[in-house]
Amino acid sequence: MDQKTSIYETIELCLLAGKIMLQSGAETYRVEDTMVRIATAFGLTESHSYVTPTALIFSTSGEQPAKLIRIEERTTDLHKIAEVNSISRRIALGELSAPEAKALLLKAGAASFNYKLPVQILAAALTSACFLIMFGGIWYDFAAAFIAGGAGFAASVYLHRIVQVKFFAEFSAALLVGLLGLLFVWAGLGREFDRIAVGSVMPLVPGLLITNAIRDLMAGHLVSGISKGADACLTAFAIGAGIAVAIIFFH
Amino acid sequence: MWAHFLTSFFAASSFVILFNAPKKSLLQCGLVGMLGWVLYVAVRGEIGEAPATLAASLLVGILCQLFAKIYRTPVIIFSVAGVIPLVPGGMAYNAMRRFVENQYDQALQIGAQTLMIAGAIAAGLVLSEVLNQMMRPKKI
Numbered sequence: 001m002d003q004k005t006s007i008y009e010t011i012e013l014c015l016l017a018g019k020i021m022l023q024s025g026a027e028t029y030r031v032e033d034t035m036v037r038i039a040t041a042f043g044l045t046e047s048h049s050y051v052t053p054t055a056l057i058f059s060t061s062g063e064q065p066a067k068l069i070r071i072e073e074r075t076t077d078l079h080k081i082a083e084v085n086s087i088s089r090r091i092a093l094g095e096l097s098a099p100e101a102k103a104l105l106l107k108a109g110a111a112s113f114n115y116k117l118p119v120q121i122l123a124a125a126l127t128s129a130c131f132l133i134m135f136g137g138i139w140y141d142f143a144a145a146f147i148a149g150g151a152g153f154a155a156s157v158y159l160h161r162i163v164q165v166k167f168f169a170e171f172s173a174a175l176l177v178g179l180l181g182l183l184f185v186w187a188g189l190g191r192e193f194d195r196i197a198v199g200s201v202m203p204l205v206p207g208l209l210i211t212n213a214i215r216d217l218m219a220g221h222l223v224s225g226i227s228k229g230a231d232a233c234l235t236a237f238a239i240g241a242g243i244a245v246a247i248i249f250f251h
Numbered sequence: 252m253w254a255h256f257l258t259s260f261f262a263a264s265s266f267v268i269l270f271n272a273p274k275k276s277l278l279q280c281g282l283v284g285m286l287g288w289v290l291y292v293a294v295r296g297e298i299g300e301a302p303a304t305l306a307a308s309l310l311v312g313i314l315c316q317l318f319a320k321i322y323r324t325p326v327i328i329f330s331v332a333g334v335i336p337l338v339p340g341g342m343a344y345n346a347m348r349r350f351v352e353n354q355y356d357q358a359l360q361i362g363a364q365t366l367m368i369a370g371a372i373a374a375g376l377v378l379s380e381v382l383n384q385m386m387r388p389k390k391i
Binding site: 025026027030076077078079080081082085113114115119120122123124126127129130131133134135153198199201202203205206207208210211213214215218219232233236237239240241243244245247248 | 254255258259261262265266267268269270271272273274288324325327328331334335336338339340341343344345346347348349350351352365366369370372373374376377
Protein backbone atom coordinates (compact mmCIF):
# COMPACT_ATOMS: atom_id res chain seq x y z
CA MET A 1 0.00 0.00 0.00
CA ASP A 2 1.35 3.36 -0.97
CA GLN A 3 -0.72 5.59 1.20
CA LYS A 4 -1.29 4.71 4.78
CA THR A 5 -4.83 3.64 5.43
CA SER A 6 -6.22 4.62 8.79
CA ILE A 7 -7.24 1.85 11.13
CA TYR A 8 -10.75 3.25 11.27
CA GLU A 9 -11.13 3.09 7.50
CA THR A 10 -9.89 -0.50 7.44
CA ILE A 11 -12.34 -1.59 10.09
CA GLU A 12 -15.19 0.05 8.19
CA LEU A 13 -14.10 -1.76 5.04
CA CYS A 14 -13.94 -5.15 6.77
CA LEU A 15 -17.38 -4.67 8.29
CA LEU A 16 -18.88 -3.62 4.98
CA ALA A 17 -17.50 -6.70 3.22
CA GLY A 18 -18.61 -8.96 6.06
CA LYS A 19 -22.08 -7.48 6.12
CA ILE A 20 -22.69 -7.98 2.40
CA MET A 21 -21.42 -11.57 2.55
CA LEU A 22 -23.49 -12.48 5.59
CA GLN A 23 -26.64 -10.94 4.12
CA SER A 24 -26.04 -12.94 0.96
CA GLY A 25 -25.89 -16.19 2.88
CA ALA A 26 -22.16 -16.96 2.76
CA GLU A 27 -20.81 -19.62 5.11
CA THR A 28 -19.58 -18.37 8.46
CA TYR A 29 -15.96 -19.33 7.90
CA ARG A 30 -15.89 -17.53 4.56
CA VAL A 31 -17.15 -14.30 6.15
CA GLU A 32 -14.56 -14.44 8.94
CA ASP A 33 -11.84 -15.33 6.45
CA THR A 34 -12.65 -12.44 4.15
CA MET A 35 -12.67 -9.89 6.97
CA VAL A 36 -9.36 -11.04 8.41
CA ARG A 37 -7.81 -11.17 4.94
CA ILE A 38 -8.80 -7.56 4.21
CA ALA A 39 -7.55 -6.44 7.62
CA THR A 40 -4.20 -8.15 7.10
CA ALA A 41 -3.82 -6.59 3.65
CA PHE A 42 -4.11 -3.12 5.18
CA GLY A 43 -1.64 -3.87 7.90
CA LEU A 44 -3.87 -4.89 10.81
CA THR A 45 -2.22 -8.18 11.57
CA GLU A 46 -4.10 -8.91 14.74
CA SER A 47 -7.82 -8.82 14.32
CA HIS A 48 -10.69 -10.94 15.50
CA SER A 49 -14.06 -11.42 13.95
CA TYR A 50 -17.05 -13.15 15.43
CA VAL A 51 -19.85 -13.97 13.08
CA THR A 52 -23.33 -15.23 13.85
CA PRO A 53 -26.31 -15.20 11.47
CA THR A 54 -27.80 -12.15 13.19
CA ALA A 55 -24.79 -10.05 14.16
CA LEU A 56 -21.18 -9.48 13.25
CA ILE A 57 -18.47 -8.30 15.67
CA PHE A 58 -15.05 -7.16 14.58
CA SER A 59 -12.24 -5.93 16.77
CA THR A 60 -8.59 -5.15 16.40
CA SER A 61 -6.01 -5.05 19.08
CA GLY A 62 -5.24 -1.43 19.82
CA GLU A 63 -7.24 1.56 20.81
CA GLN A 64 -10.15 1.19 18.42
CA PRO A 65 -13.22 -0.19 20.14
CA ALA A 66 -14.81 -3.35 18.79
CA LYS A 67 -17.58 -2.68 16.31
CA LEU A 68 -20.82 -4.54 15.87
CA ILE A 69 -23.22 -4.73 12.95
CA ARG A 70 -26.74 -6.09 13.21
CA ILE A 71 -27.97 -8.25 10.34
CA GLU A 72 -31.73 -8.06 9.92
CA GLU A 73 -32.38 -9.95 6.75
CA ARG A 74 -30.64 -12.83 5.07
CA THR A 75 -31.17 -14.22 1.61
CA THR A 76 -29.04 -16.34 -0.66
CA ASP A 77 -27.35 -14.30 -3.34
CA LEU A 78 -24.49 -16.19 -4.96
CA HIS A 79 -23.62 -13.32 -7.27
CA LYS A 80 -22.83 -10.94 -4.40
CA ILE A 81 -20.76 -13.58 -2.60
CA ALA A 82 -18.71 -14.08 -5.75
CA GLU A 83 -18.27 -10.32 -6.20
CA VAL A 84 -17.12 -9.62 -2.65
CA ASN A 85 -14.87 -12.65 -2.82
CA SER A 86 -13.08 -11.35 -5.88
CA ILE A 87 -12.82 -7.82 -4.42
CA SER A 88 -11.24 -9.20 -1.25
CA ARG A 89 -8.78 -11.21 -3.34
CA ARG A 90 -7.75 -8.09 -5.22
CA ILE A 91 -7.31 -6.24 -1.92
CA ALA A 92 -5.10 -9.04 -0.63
CA LEU A 93 -2.97 -8.80 -3.77
CA GLY A 94 -2.56 -5.07 -3.16
CA GLU A 95 -4.37 -4.07 -6.35
CA LEU A 96 -6.94 -1.84 -4.69
CA SER A 97 -6.63 1.14 -2.34
CA ALA A 98 -9.08 1.54 0.52
CA PRO A 99 -11.32 4.17 -1.16
CA GLU A 100 -11.42 2.16 -4.38
CA ALA A 101 -12.30 -1.00 -2.52
CA LYS A 102 -15.01 0.79 -0.57
CA ALA A 103 -16.58 2.15 -3.76
CA LEU A 104 -16.53 -1.32 -5.34
CA LEU A 105 -18.03 -2.95 -2.25
CA LEU A 106 -20.81 -0.37 -2.03
CA LYS A 107 -21.61 -0.95 -5.68
CA ALA A 108 -21.64 -4.74 -5.19
CA GLY A 109 -23.86 -4.41 -2.10
CA ALA A 110 -26.43 -2.24 -3.86
CA ALA A 111 -26.60 -4.40 -6.99
CA SER A 112 -30.07 -5.73 -7.71
CA PHE A 113 -31.02 -9.29 -8.55
CA ASN A 114 -29.87 -10.62 -11.93
CA TYR A 115 -33.24 -12.13 -12.72
CA LYS A 116 -36.60 -10.42 -12.85
CA LEU A 117 -39.45 -11.70 -10.69
CA PRO A 118 -41.38 -13.46 -13.51
CA VAL A 119 -38.22 -15.35 -14.43
CA GLN A 120 -37.78 -16.39 -10.80
CA ILE A 121 -41.37 -17.60 -10.57
CA LEU A 122 -40.96 -19.61 -13.77
CA ALA A 123 -37.73 -21.09 -12.40
CA ALA A 124 -39.48 -22.04 -9.15
CA ALA A 125 -42.31 -23.65 -11.12
CA LEU A 126 -39.89 -25.66 -13.25
CA THR A 127 -37.96 -26.72 -10.14
CA SER A 128 -41.15 -27.96 -8.49
CA ALA A 129 -42.21 -29.98 -11.50
CA CYS A 130 -38.74 -31.50 -11.92
CA PHE A 131 -38.57 -32.48 -8.27
CA LEU A 132 -41.93 -34.19 -8.59
CA ILE A 133 -40.45 -36.51 -11.22
CA MET A 134 -37.21 -36.98 -9.24
CA PHE A 135 -39.20 -38.07 -6.20
CA GLY A 136 -40.90 -40.77 -8.24
CA GLY A 137 -43.97 -38.86 -9.37
CA ILE A 138 -45.77 -39.45 -12.64
CA TRP A 139 -45.62 -37.18 -15.71
CA TYR A 140 -49.40 -36.76 -15.51
CA ASP A 141 -48.91 -34.57 -12.41
CA PHE A 142 -46.16 -32.44 -14.03
CA ALA A 143 -48.46 -29.51 -14.89
CA ALA A 144 -50.13 -29.53 -11.47
CA ALA A 145 -46.81 -29.30 -9.65
CA PHE A 146 -45.61 -26.66 -12.11
CA ILE A 147 -48.55 -24.37 -11.38
CA ALA A 148 -48.76 -25.06 -7.63
CA GLY A 149 -45.00 -24.59 -7.15
CA GLY A 150 -44.90 -21.35 -9.11
CA ALA A 151 -47.94 -19.99 -7.28
CA GLY A 152 -46.50 -20.97 -3.90
CA PHE A 153 -43.21 -19.23 -4.58
CA ALA A 154 -44.94 -16.11 -5.94
CA ALA A 155 -47.18 -16.01 -2.86
CA SER A 156 -44.24 -16.30 -0.47
CA VAL A 157 -42.38 -13.44 -2.21
CA TYR A 158 -45.47 -11.25 -2.28
CA LEU A 159 -46.50 -11.97 1.33
CA HIS A 160 -42.97 -11.38 2.52
CA ARG A 161 -43.18 -7.87 1.10
CA ILE A 162 -46.40 -6.92 2.89
CA VAL A 163 -45.82 -8.70 6.20
CA GLN A 164 -42.36 -8.85 7.68
CA VAL A 165 -43.03 -12.07 9.59
CA LYS A 166 -41.26 -14.86 7.70
CA PHE A 167 -43.21 -17.62 9.42
CA PHE A 168 -46.54 -16.21 8.27
CA ALA A 169 -45.40 -15.80 4.65
CA GLU A 170 -44.12 -19.37 4.49
CA PHE A 171 -47.16 -20.82 6.22
CA SER A 172 -49.58 -19.06 3.87
CA ALA A 173 -47.60 -19.98 0.79
CA ALA A 174 -47.62 -23.66 1.83
CA LEU A 175 -51.35 -23.41 2.57
CA LEU A 176 -51.91 -22.11 -0.95
CA VAL A 177 -49.81 -24.95 -2.38
CA GLY A 178 -51.85 -27.45 -0.41
CA LEU A 179 -55.17 -25.96 -1.53
CA LEU A 180 -54.11 -25.84 -5.18
CA GLY A 181 -52.86 -29.43 -4.97
CA LEU A 182 -56.15 -30.62 -3.50
CA LEU A 183 -58.06 -28.66 -6.13
CA PHE A 184 -56.07 -30.26 -8.96
CA VAL A 185 -56.59 -33.74 -7.56
CA TRP A 186 -60.29 -33.05 -7.05
CA ALA A 187 -60.64 -31.73 -10.58
CA GLY A 188 -58.81 -34.75 -11.98
CA LEU A 189 -55.80 -32.73 -13.20
CA GLY A 190 -53.50 -34.49 -10.75
CA ARG A 191 -53.38 -37.95 -9.19
CA GLU A 192 -50.96 -38.24 -6.26
CA PHE A 193 -51.48 -35.36 -3.84
CA ASP A 194 -48.53 -36.19 -1.58
CA ARG A 195 -46.01 -36.13 -4.41
CA ILE A 196 -47.48 -32.95 -5.91
CA ALA A 197 -47.26 -31.27 -2.50
CA VAL A 198 -43.68 -32.25 -1.78
CA GLY A 199 -42.54 -31.22 -5.26
CA SER A 200 -44.33 -27.90 -5.08
CA VAL A 201 -42.92 -26.87 -1.71
CA MET A 202 -39.34 -27.56 -2.81
CA PRO A 203 -38.59 -23.91 -3.70
CA LEU A 204 -39.61 -22.97 -0.14
CA VAL A 205 -38.08 -25.71 2.02
CA PRO A 206 -34.83 -25.05 3.90
CA GLY A 207 -32.77 -28.00 2.66
CA LEU A 208 -29.69 -25.91 2.01
CA LEU A 209 -30.04 -24.18 5.37
CA ILE A 210 -30.02 -27.50 7.24
CA THR A 211 -26.92 -28.63 5.37
CA ASN A 212 -25.14 -25.33 6.04
CA ALA A 213 -26.09 -25.55 9.71
CA ILE A 214 -24.38 -28.92 9.99
CA ARG A 215 -21.37 -27.66 8.04
CA ASP A 216 -21.04 -24.77 10.49
CA LEU A 217 -21.28 -27.15 13.44
CA MET A 218 -18.58 -29.36 11.93
CA ALA A 219 -16.33 -26.36 11.40
CA GLY A 220 -16.69 -25.41 15.07
CA HIS A 221 -19.00 -22.41 14.57
CA LEU A 222 -21.36 -23.69 17.21
CA VAL A 223 -23.54 -20.62 17.72
CA SER A 224 -24.09 -20.11 13.98
CA GLY A 225 -24.79 -23.78 13.44
CA ILE A 226 -27.39 -23.99 16.18
CA SER A 227 -29.17 -20.81 15.17
CA LYS A 228 -29.24 -21.77 11.50
CA GLY A 229 -30.66 -25.14 12.52
CA ALA A 230 -33.38 -23.46 14.56
CA ASP A 231 -34.19 -21.20 11.62
CA ALA A 232 -34.43 -24.22 9.32
CA CYS A 233 -36.68 -26.11 11.76
CA LEU A 234 -39.02 -23.16 12.04
CA THR A 235 -39.30 -22.83 8.26
CA ALA A 236 -39.89 -26.56 7.82
CA PHE A 237 -42.53 -26.38 10.53
CA ALA A 238 -44.30 -23.45 8.84
CA ILE A 239 -44.44 -25.33 5.54
CA GLY A 240 -45.44 -28.64 7.09
CA ALA A 241 -48.17 -26.91 9.06
CA GLY A 242 -49.44 -25.08 5.97
CA ILE A 243 -49.89 -28.29 3.99
CA ALA A 244 -51.33 -30.14 6.99
CA VAL A 245 -53.92 -27.44 7.61
CA ALA A 246 -54.98 -27.60 3.97
CA ILE A 247 -55.45 -31.37 4.25
CA ILE A 248 -57.21 -31.33 7.62
CA PHE A 249 -59.74 -28.66 6.72
CA PHE A 250 -60.38 -29.26 3.06
CA HIS A 251 -59.88 -32.92 2.37
CA MET B 252 -33.34 -43.21 -15.91
CA TRP B 253 -33.28 -40.59 -18.69
CA ALA B 254 -36.04 -38.79 -16.81
CA HIS B 255 -33.72 -38.47 -13.82
CA PHE B 256 -30.94 -37.05 -16.00
CA LEU B 257 -33.27 -34.52 -17.54
CA THR B 258 -35.20 -33.40 -14.48
CA SER B 259 -32.24 -33.16 -12.11
CA PHE B 260 -30.40 -31.01 -14.67
CA PHE B 261 -33.31 -28.59 -14.96
CA ALA B 262 -34.09 -28.69 -11.23
CA ALA B 263 -30.55 -27.70 -10.27
CA SER B 264 -30.06 -25.05 -12.92
CA SER B 265 -33.46 -23.44 -12.35
CA PHE B 266 -33.14 -23.55 -8.56
CA VAL B 267 -29.91 -21.54 -8.59
CA ILE B 268 -31.79 -18.81 -10.46
CA LEU B 269 -33.64 -18.25 -7.17
CA PHE B 270 -30.22 -17.84 -5.54
CA ASN B 271 -29.09 -15.30 -8.15
CA ALA B 272 -26.30 -17.38 -9.63
CA PRO B 273 -24.33 -15.74 -12.46
CA LYS B 274 -25.97 -16.44 -15.83
CA LYS B 275 -22.84 -17.86 -17.42
CA SER B 276 -22.54 -20.62 -14.84
CA LEU B 277 -26.13 -21.94 -15.04
CA LEU B 278 -25.18 -24.76 -17.42
CA GLN B 279 -22.34 -25.99 -15.25
CA CYS B 280 -24.58 -25.74 -12.18
CA GLY B 281 -27.14 -27.98 -13.84
CA LEU B 282 -24.44 -30.43 -14.86
CA VAL B 283 -23.02 -30.75 -11.34
CA GLY B 284 -26.51 -31.19 -9.90
CA MET B 285 -27.37 -33.82 -12.48
CA LEU B 286 -24.23 -35.93 -11.98
CA GLY B 287 -24.62 -35.90 -8.19
CA TRP B 288 -28.25 -36.92 -8.35
CA VAL B 289 -27.69 -39.66 -10.92
CA LEU B 290 -24.95 -41.22 -8.80
CA TYR B 291 -27.26 -41.04 -5.77
CA VAL B 292 -30.13 -42.72 -7.61
CA ALA B 293 -27.82 -45.37 -9.04
CA VAL B 294 -26.35 -46.52 -5.74
CA ARG B 295 -29.04 -45.82 -3.13
CA GLY B 296 -30.75 -49.16 -3.70
CA GLU B 297 -27.56 -51.05 -2.84
CA ILE B 298 -25.97 -49.09 0.00
CA GLY B 299 -28.83 -47.11 1.53
CA GLU B 300 -29.87 -43.47 1.56
CA ALA B 301 -27.24 -41.83 3.77
CA PRO B 302 -24.15 -43.57 2.29
CA ALA B 303 -25.47 -42.88 -1.22
CA THR B 304 -25.86 -39.22 -0.29
CA LEU B 305 -22.32 -39.17 1.05
CA ALA B 306 -20.96 -40.64 -2.18
CA ALA B 307 -22.97 -38.21 -4.31
CA SER B 308 -21.96 -35.13 -2.32
CA LEU B 309 -18.33 -36.21 -2.42
CA LEU B 310 -18.58 -36.41 -6.22
CA VAL B 311 -20.30 -33.02 -6.27
CA GLY B 312 -17.56 -31.55 -4.08
CA ILE B 313 -14.76 -32.84 -6.32
CA LEU B 314 -16.53 -31.63 -9.48
CA CYS B 315 -17.04 -28.22 -7.86
CA GLN B 316 -13.34 -27.84 -7.05
CA LEU B 317 -12.54 -28.78 -10.65
CA PHE B 318 -15.09 -26.41 -12.18
CA ALA B 319 -14.05 -23.62 -9.85
CA LYS B 320 -10.50 -23.90 -11.17
CA ILE B 321 -11.52 -24.17 -14.82
CA TYR B 322 -14.08 -21.35 -14.82
CA ARG B 323 -12.44 -19.17 -12.12
CA THR B 324 -15.63 -18.93 -10.09
CA PRO B 325 -15.94 -19.41 -6.31
CA VAL B 326 -16.62 -23.01 -5.30
CA ILE B 327 -19.82 -22.09 -3.45
CA ILE B 328 -21.74 -21.34 -6.67
CA PHE B 329 -21.29 -24.87 -7.97
CA SER B 330 -21.53 -26.62 -4.63
CA VAL B 331 -24.89 -25.03 -3.83
CA ALA B 332 -26.21 -26.15 -7.22
CA GLY B 333 -24.73 -29.61 -6.84
CA VAL B 334 -26.28 -30.38 -3.48
CA ILE B 335 -29.70 -28.91 -4.24
CA PRO B 336 -31.17 -32.18 -5.54
CA LEU B 337 -29.66 -34.02 -2.56
CA VAL B 338 -30.59 -31.74 0.35
CA PRO B 339 -33.32 -33.15 2.57
CA GLY B 340 -35.69 -30.20 2.31
CA GLY B 341 -38.62 -32.34 1.27
CA MET B 342 -37.81 -34.73 4.08
CA ALA B 343 -37.72 -31.95 6.69
CA TYR B 344 -41.10 -30.82 5.45
CA ASN B 345 -42.43 -34.38 5.70
CA ALA B 346 -41.16 -34.71 9.27
CA MET B 347 -42.81 -31.48 10.35
CA ARG B 348 -46.02 -32.39 8.58
CA ARG B 349 -46.17 -35.66 10.55
CA PHE B 350 -45.69 -33.67 13.76
CA VAL B 351 -48.63 -31.44 12.92
CA GLU B 352 -50.73 -34.50 12.06
CA ASN B 353 -49.96 -36.07 15.46
CA GLN B 354 -47.91 -38.97 14.03
CA TYR B 355 -45.02 -38.39 16.38
CA ASP B 356 -43.22 -41.72 15.92
CA GLN B 357 -43.00 -41.30 12.17
CA ALA B 358 -42.07 -37.64 12.58
CA LEU B 359 -39.10 -38.48 14.81
CA GLN B 360 -37.97 -41.22 12.48
CA ILE B 361 -38.05 -38.97 9.41
CA GLY B 362 -36.49 -36.15 11.41
CA ALA B 363 -33.53 -38.30 12.42
CA GLN B 364 -33.11 -39.44 8.82
CA THR B 365 -33.13 -35.79 7.72
CA LEU B 366 -30.26 -35.03 10.09
CA MET B 367 -28.31 -38.06 8.90
CA ILE B 368 -28.65 -37.01 5.27
CA ALA B 369 -27.77 -33.38 5.96
CA GLY B 370 -24.75 -34.64 7.89
CA ALA B 371 -23.75 -36.89 4.99
CA ILE B 372 -23.88 -33.98 2.54
CA ALA B 373 -21.85 -31.76 4.86
CA ALA B 374 -19.30 -34.52 5.40
CA GLY B 375 -19.01 -35.17 1.67
CA LEU B 376 -18.35 -31.50 0.92
CA VAL B 377 -15.84 -31.14 3.76
CA LEU B 378 -14.08 -34.31 2.63
CA SER B 379 -13.73 -33.00 -0.92
CA GLU B 380 -12.22 -29.78 0.44
CA VAL B 381 -9.71 -31.74 2.48
CA LEU B 382 -8.81 -33.85 -0.58
CA ASN B 383 -8.35 -30.69 -2.60
CA GLN B 384 -6.00 -29.23 -0.02
CA MET B 385 -3.98 -32.43 0.08
CA MET B 386 -3.63 -32.58 -3.72
CA ARG B 387 -2.62 -28.94 -4.07
CA PRO B 388 1.10 -28.66 -4.80
CA LYS B 389 2.90 -27.16 -1.83
CA LYS B 390 4.58 -23.83 -2.38
CA ILE B 391 8.14 -23.75 -1.15
